[in-house]
Amino acid sequence: MQAMTAEGLAAAIRSGERNAVDAVEAAFARIxxxxxxVGAFLELWRDEAAERAADIDRRRDEGSPLGPLxxxxxxxxxxxxxxxHELNCGSRILxxxxxxxxxxxxxxxxxxxxxxxxxxxxxxxxxxxxxxxxALATTxxxxxxxxxxxxxxxxxxxxxxxxxxxxxxxxxxxxxxxxPAAFCGVVGVTPTYGRVSRYGLVAFASSLxxxxxxxxxxxxxxxxxxxIAGPDPRDSTCSEEPACDFLERIEDGIEGVKVxxxxxVGTSALESDAAxxxxxxxxxLARCGAELVxxxxxxxxxxxxxxxxxxxxxxxxxxxxxxxxxxxxxxxGARSLAEMYTGSRxxxxxxxxxxxxxxxxxALSSGYYDAYYGRAARIAGALRQQFSEAFDQAELLVTxxxxxxxxxxxxxxxxxxxxxxxxxxxxxxxxxxxPGISVPCGLDSRGLPLGLQILAAPFxxxxxxxxxxxxxxxxxxxxxxEAVP
Amino acid sequence: MSLGVEEVRRIAELARLRISxxxxxxxxxxxxxxxxxxxxxxxxxxxxxxxxxxxxATETADSxxxxxxxxxxxxxxxxxxxxxxxxxxxxxxxxxVKATPGGEE
Numbered sequence: 001m002q003a004m005t006a007e008g009l010a011a012a013i014r015s016g017e018r019n020a021v022d023a024v025e026a027a028f029a030r031i032x033x034x035x036x037x038v039g040a041f042l043e044l045w046r047d048e049a050a051e052r053a054a055d056i057d058r059r060r061d062e063g064s065p066l067g068p069l070x071x072x073x074x075x076x077x078x079x080x081x082x083x084x085h086e087l088n089c090g091s092r093i094l095x096x097x098x099x100x101x102x103x104x105x106x107x108x109x110x111x112x113x114x115x116x117x118x119x120x121x122x123x124x125x126x127x128x129x130x131x132x133x134x135a136l137a138t139t140x141x142x143x144x145x146x147x148x149x150x151x152x153x154x155x156x157x158x159x160x161x162x163x164x165x166x167x168x169x170x171x172x173x174x175x176x177x178x179x180p181a182a183f184c185g186v187v188g189v190t191p192t193y194g195r196v197s198r199y200g201l202v203a204f205a206s207s208l209x210x211x212x213x214x215x216x217x218x219x220x221x222x223x224x225x226x227x228i229a230g231p232d233p234r235d236s237t238c239s240e241e242p243a244c245d246f247l248e249r250i251e252d253g254i255e256g257v258k259v260x261x262x263x264x265v266g267t268s269a270l271e272s273d274a275a276x277x278x279x280x281x282x283x284x285l286a287r288c289g290a291e292l293v294x295x296x297x298x299x300x301x302x303x304x305x306x307x308x309x310x311x312x313x314x315x316x317x318x319x320x321x322x323x324x325x326x327x328x329x330x331x332x333g334a335r336s337l338a339e340m341y342t343g344s345r346x347x348x349x350x351x352x353x354x355x356x357x358x359x360x361x362x363a364l365s366s367g368y369y370d371a372y373y374g375r376a377a378r379i380a381g382a383l384r385q386q387f388s389e390a391f392d393q394a395e396l397l398v399t400x401x402x403x404x405x406x407x408x409x410x411x412x413x414x415x416x417x418x419x420x421x422x423x424x425x426x427x428x429x430x431x432x433x434x435p436g437i438s439v440p441c442g443l444d445s446r447g448l449p450l451g452l453q454i455l456a457a458p459f460x461x462x463x464x465x466x467x468x469x470x471x472x473x474x475x476x477x478x479x480x481x482e483a484v485p
Numbered sequence: 486m487s488l489g490v491e492e493v494r495r496i497a498e499l500a501r502l503r504i505s506x507x508x509x510x511x512x513x514x515x516x517x518x519x520x521x522x523x524x525x526x527x528x529x530x531x532x533x534x535x536x537x538x539x540x541x542a543t544e545t546a547d548s549x550x551x552x553x554x555x556x557x558x559x560x561x562x563x564x565x566x567x568x569x570x571x572x573x574x575x576x577x578x579x580x581x582v583k584a585t586p587g588g589e590e
Contacts, residue, residue: 096568097568098564098567098568100561100564100565100567100568101561101564233552299529301529302525302526302529304522305522305523305525305526306526308519308523309523309526316500320501323501324570325569325570325577325579326565326568326569326577327565327568327569327570328568328570329570330570330571334580335580336580336581336582336583337579337580337581337582338501338582339580340579340580341501342501342502342503343503345500345501345502346502346503346504349502351508354497354502354504354508354512355512355515355516357500357502358493358496358497358500358502358512358516359516359519359520361496361499361500362488362496362516362520365496365499372523372526375526375527376526379526379529416515416519417515417518417519417522420519420522
């Protein structure tokens with residue numbers, strides 16, 4: 001059962017060849033078998049998942065049509081609401097918080113008859129690139145237990161790579177779906193800004209946050225994206241663009257499609273294995289029939305700095321709500337409201353969250369606002385324009401997903417800037433609001449996966465998925481991590 | 486530019502964060518390094534794009550329209566209150582705004 005794709009499993013359950021109840025049981029058996037060494041899950045929802053699965057089987061037996069993800073066990077990142085369940089966002093400050101309502105994307109997932117099986121680990125408030133900033137658990141890369149799974153959706157990527165669930169939802173603000181997908185050898189899709197509702201997602205940086213799927217292959221990712229995308233009046237930034245069937249043309253290939261590399265994406269940031277992996281990926285794309293061109297997006301070089309100003313400025317405002325008054329941790333013994341605010345926040349937030357709030361507060365503070373936030377905002381606008389012009393010359397753009405394969409746990413925790421620089425290839429597209437997919441492109445010399453990032457113009461996820469599928473077919477990559485066979 | 490311990494403490498206060506003396510020193514050095522890196526943005530011309538243009542590649546003009554009014558669900562309020570560290574009737578309970586001299590609540 002664990003080797004089945006989400007698509008295959010759903011089809012088997014719809015046809016009655018398999019039962020959702022068995023699929024869910026098999027997922028929990030696999031989690032029980034391997035999660036002690038992976039550490040992806042923070043909480044399992046065994047009873048509710050079993051009930052949901054039984055209901056799916058019953059509806060099928062009664063002759064009702066089932067959704068496209070019928071009975072597919074799915075992991076949710078710990079920042080998405082599922083009514084009645086605890087949600088911690090990887091933080092102590094939200095200990096004990098129970099979601100009063102269900103996130104829009106999760107609602108759609110469940111309406112498609114997927115079965116949420118539990119919530120998975122993440123960097124606290126999605127701030128990090130290794131999952132090590134989680135206050136709750138350590139997640140290990142299924143390919144090697146000493147390696148980071150990436151972040152911030154490290155739990156989502158690890159759970160899928162370890163075959164604990166065929167699907168997971170993650171969220172991406174500056175690479176948090178794509179980088180862990182690359183590190184764990186799975187497919188991760190960050191959709192266009194506005195494609196998927198963020199209602200019920202804990203906000204980090206609202207102009208950048210997006211929800212997207214992680215899966216073991218491109219078709220499953222496309223299926224899941226089609227299920228969760230679409231308008232939601234409860235998220236005012238959610239686009240009116242209707243949901244579409246991303247599988248419809250996914251096997252059409254990319255013969256004659258212009259695929260651009262970005263001149264200013266320096267290969268100097270790349271480790272030699274990753275550079276070689278990217279070169280090979282370009283050859284593979286050429287074999288798929290793509291016409292390779294070079295385009296210019298000069299401001300990508302400013303992306304990491306721009307991103308860390310904007311994202312942290314927004315975070316400093318968004319995280320002001322965690323003050324001990326309405327939910328989550330409250331410091332004991334405060335004698336005034338201000339003391340309660342400061343005490344609750346100081347006790348509840350971990351060091352990286354504090355660092356980023358301070359950085360964001362600095363960038364927004366009187367005397368520095370124009371030099372930091374104002375300038376970064378102008379650069380982000382210009383970067384978006386440059387991407388738009390690049391897409392006049394090439395239908396798709398490609399970069400490595402990350403400068404290297406997975407790094408070691410502990411290697412960068414004391415050097416935040418080094419951690420930030422690992423987002424060099426993913427932050428530009430977040431700033432531009434365009435979709436990006438990470439698809440596995442082989443292994444490095446240590447036997448760890450590398451990712452190819454495929455970018456498209458706004459709402460052209462279908463084209464990017466088609467290219468990712470053609471690429472996957474050509475490479476024949478299979479996610480078989482040795483540490484959790 | 487570099488951030489000193491004093492500056493870090495001042496900003497932390499603005500953000501309602503209390504940090505230890507050791508954290509102040511670590512943060513000052515780490516944040517100085519980060520701000521130094523960010524200062525490279527001076528070299529990039531942001532061009533003519535307007536500042537409010539940071540948000541969204543998507544057209545969200547329609548969403549400026551108010552959505553239709555609908556009745557609030559009282560049950561949802563109860564669930565919100567269940568999450569509150571302290572509540573009284575249907576109100577959140579918090580310490581008084583000003584500390585009482587002598588430290589009594």
